Amino acid sequence: MSVLVYTESEQGKLKKVAFEVASYAKAVADQLETTVTAITINTDDTSALENYGVDKVLSVSNSELNTFNAKGYAEAIQQAAEKESSKVVVLSSSANSKYLAPLLAVFLNAGYASNVIAAPSNTAPFTVKRNAFTNKAFEDMAISTDVKIVGVSSNAFGLVETSGSATTEAFSPSITDLGIKVESVDKASDKVSIADADIVVSGGRGLKGPENWGMIEELADVLGAATACSKPVSDLGWRPHGEHVGQTGKPVASNLYIAIGISGAIQHLAGVNASKVKVVINSDPEAPFFKAADYGVVGDAFQVVPELIEKLKAFKAQQ
Numbered sequence: 001m002s003v004l005v006y007t008e009s010e011q012g013k014l015k016k017v018a019f020e021v022a023s024y025a026k027a028v029a030d031q032l033e034t035t036v037t038a039i040t041i042n043t044d045d046t047s048a049l050e051n052y053g054v055d056k057v058l059s060v061s062n063s064e065l066n067t068f069n070a071k072g073y074a075e076a077i078q079q080a081a082e083k084e085s086s087k088v089v090v091l092s093s094s095a096n097s098k099y100l101a102p103l104l105a106v107f108l109n110a111g112y113a114s115n116v117i118a119a120p121s122n123t124a125p126f127t128v129k130r131n132a133f134t135n136k137a138f139e140d141m142a143i144s145t146d147v148k149i150v151g152v153s154s155n156a157f158g159l160v161e162t163s164g165s166a167t168t169e170a171f172s173p174s175i176t177d178l179g180i181k182v183e184s185v186d187k188a189s190d191k192v193s194i195a196d197a198d199i200v201v202s203g204g205r206g207l208k209g210p211e212n213w214g215m216i217e218e219l220a221d222v223l224g225a226a227t228a229c230s231k232p233v234s235d236l237g238w239r240p241h242g243e244h245v246g247q248t249g250k251p252v253a254s255n256l257y258i259a260i261g262i263s264g265a266i267q268h269l270a271g272v273n274a275s276k277v278k279v280v281i282n283s284d285p286e287a288p289f290f291k292a293a294d295y296g297v298v299g300d301a302f303q304v305v306p307e308l309i310e311k312l313k314a315f316k317a318q319q
């Protein structure tokens with residue numbers, strides 16, 4: 001009856017979000033007075049999970065699952081849920097989950113809530129708060145199926161450390177290949193990925209051209225941030241499509257989102273609104289983004305950003 005949590009990894013290492021979903025699963029398990037079992041796929045690096053409430057790790061090692069494959073991953077998680085008799089399965093609301101979670105819901109005959117931002121307010125009926133309408137509203141959603149799947153938004157619940165110990169068990173689910181494959185095409189470099197980033201520095205058409213992205217990269221470097229851009233910027237080929245954020249691009253739910261030379265069109269805001277703190281740098285005081293911003297700087301990016309980099313470097317040097 002333990003709560004099952006799927007802890008995502010990349011290139012053999014657990015992602016930060018893995019510890020966040022484990023923390024969430026622990027909160028659910030406490031409410032249901034049960035334990036937490038994590039399933040990991042192709043990573044040996046699982047020891048830290050016990051610090052986030054995991055009691056047992058089911059460790060899958062299978063070369064067919066080296067690249068993300070929605071059906072194969074769903075089968076592995078389904079079999080783990082059945083083995084543990086889990087009534088609640090927790091995963092992150094990541095880009096891969098868009099493919100994985102609906103399949104898993106079919107396999108487990110389960111109800112699925114995505115973009116969940118808080119621990120259940122009630123367990124009977126099982127009720128969670130989630131972002132709705134591309135982050136413009138919150139709703140409480142009750143899941144009435146026997147098995148429930150909860151997709152947790154990144155940076156919404158946070159990391160909750162506990163002291164504990166976990167046992168690890170090798171787990172070998174049988175994976176059938178029906179030819180449905182969704183492969184992750186992210187990661188071309190060692191840069192911080194948008195999905196995992198605490199801080200995202202994003203540039204828009206106000207930066208005039210690709211030759212001016214040096215200062216965006218430098219600011220991101222100083223802050224340990226990921227870089228992102230508006231849709232026209234990637235459409236124009238100034239930046240790779242993988243950096244396009246918004247309604248039709250990647251969703252961003254970082255702790256800090258810095259928008260530079262971006263007007264704040266509704267389609268852009270739809271994808272970045274879930275970020276906790278939004279800072280806007282724009283030369284036009286009437287730019288719509290200022291209405292959604294927590295902090296705003298009205299000014300020329302070519303003046304403001306280099307000054308900001310200088311101040312941050314000086315601040316870091318004092319630490």
Ligand SMILES: Cc1cc2nc3c(=O)[nH]c(=O)nc-3n(C[C@H](O)[C@H](O)[C@H](O)COP(=O)(O)OP(=O)(O)OC[C@H]3O[C@@H](n4cnc5c(N)ncnc54)[C@H](O)[C@@H]3O)c2cc1C
Nearest residue numbers: 204205206230231246247248261262263267268283284301
């Ligand atoms: C169906 C659909 C889906 C879409 N999906 C997305 C999406 O997912 N993501 C997305 O981003 N867009 C999306 N768009 C496009 C969106 O509507 C906007 O056109 C786009 O976000 C505008 O990009 P921008 O803010 O970079 O450019 P602009 O609208 O051209 O704004 C540039 C901003 O830079 C400022 N600026 C200019 N010079 C400076 C300077 N020197 N210093 C500081 N600021 C300066 C200007 O004041 C202006 O506010 C979508 C549109 C449609 C119709």
